[in-house]
Amino acid sequence: MDDVRQTSGVGLAALLLFWPVVLVAAVLVGFAVWYQSDGLRRWLWLALVSAIAIGLLVLQQRGDSRFAWCGLVIALGVAVLWWISIKPSNDRDWAPDVEHGVTAELQDGDALLHNIRDFDWRSETDFTPHWETRIYPIAALSSVDLISSVWSNPAIAHTLISFGFDDGRFVVFSAEIRKERHESFSELGGFFKMFELVLIAADERDILRLRTNIRHETVSMFRLRLTPEQRRALFLSFLDMGNRLAGTPEFYQTITSNCTTIIFKLARLIEPGTPLDWRILLSGYLPDYLYEHGIVDKNLPLEMVKQRALITRLGEEAGSAPDYSKRIRVAVP
Known part of the structure; x- marks a missing residue:
């Protein structure tokens, strides 16, 4: 029984x-x-x-x-x-804004960057494409800014990193989904190998103005407190990533391989002890994480830092002015 x-x-x-x-x-x-x-x-x-x-x-x-x-x-x-058997590829009919990923060469202390995007955006579908090769002296690297761009849910933000140089120039790196011409963004599709990953390098008047003036997203800029050695190491890690993706394509993954987790992985190359945190996944709260760990200036209360970091209005007012980068930083701590 x-x-x-x-x-x-x-x-x-x-x-x-x-x-x-x-x-x-x-x-x-x-x-x-x-x-x-x-x-x-x-x-x-x-x-x-x-x-x-x-x-x-x-x-x-x-x-x-x-x-x-x-x-x-x-x-x-x-x-x-x-x-x-589903493998990533670099050879597809890409959407124009992600047609080229950045690649780099190091020459006598300079970084020669290929495929710097500098589009003239009139709307999301009406633009003049332009890709350039530019040279940046690594020794003149003077600042690193983190940009957070929120479009709907405040818990989710697209994260970009902008490197500034002594001559007033800036180059922004953005890990993005690489859409084909017929595709549109899908967070759920990002779990199922729908998109490849691409590292875009762009002029601020392109990639930030697209978000402030064309998409009207809520964009914030936070100056990162890094040593010269850390700035250089982070910059070079982005160049390595661009070259790696050009040779070995990867899939974008909504949780494990997105714009914020990529930055976190690169940061851990510089500082292996960087702690993992839920705000790495809910990227809209990443500024809180940076503030808590002293990576952004703590001389002001967090809410005041966030308020002064908002650059959407400044970007809209700057338009396509030659000194766009200077104008959007007038209030940034």
Whole structure:
């Protein structure tokens, strides 16, 4: 009698476990199929995934547990092999604003940067594209600013890093999704290998004015308190990243490989003891994290630092003026 009860209990546990495993797997594979295919092919693959899930559940319901579990293992194995076979690429029909990622060469103390973006934006869809090669003397690197740009949810922000030089020039680095011409941004798609990762280097009148004047996002700028050695190391780590992505493409990942986590990983190369924090993921709260650890000036209360860091209005007023970078910094602590 005890053996019968034990066998029944095992069967019940297997049944209770089987259903959620099949349903969760079907949903995940369904999302992967949705973001990796389109048109009629997308619906045919979704129909196949649904049919396999239903078939496995029917087998389990009829008491064919062994066949059902074997079928599930085989189906998951095929899905995993398909997922592994999806590789990132640098050779697609890219959207114009992410057509080129930055690459760099070091020459006698200077950084020669290729593919600096300097677009003239009239709207998000109306612009004059322009890519340049520029030389920056590494010894003249004088400042590092973190820019936080919020478009809807205050907990989520796009994060950029701007490096300033003694001659008044600035170059901004931004880790972004690399959209194809027909694609639009999707946070959920970022979990399912929908986009590659690209490192954009741009003039501030391009990449910041796009956010302040065209998209009308809430943009803030925070001066980072770094030593000359740390500034140089961070700058060089961005150059290394650009060259690495040009040679070995990677996928953008909404949680683990986005604009903020990339900066955090680079910062850890400089200071391995940099602590992990939930505000790294909820990037809208990254300024709080920086303030707490003294990476931004703590001589003022945090709320006052945040208030003075807002540059949206200043950017709108500066427009495309030659001294745009100077104008947006008049109140930044």
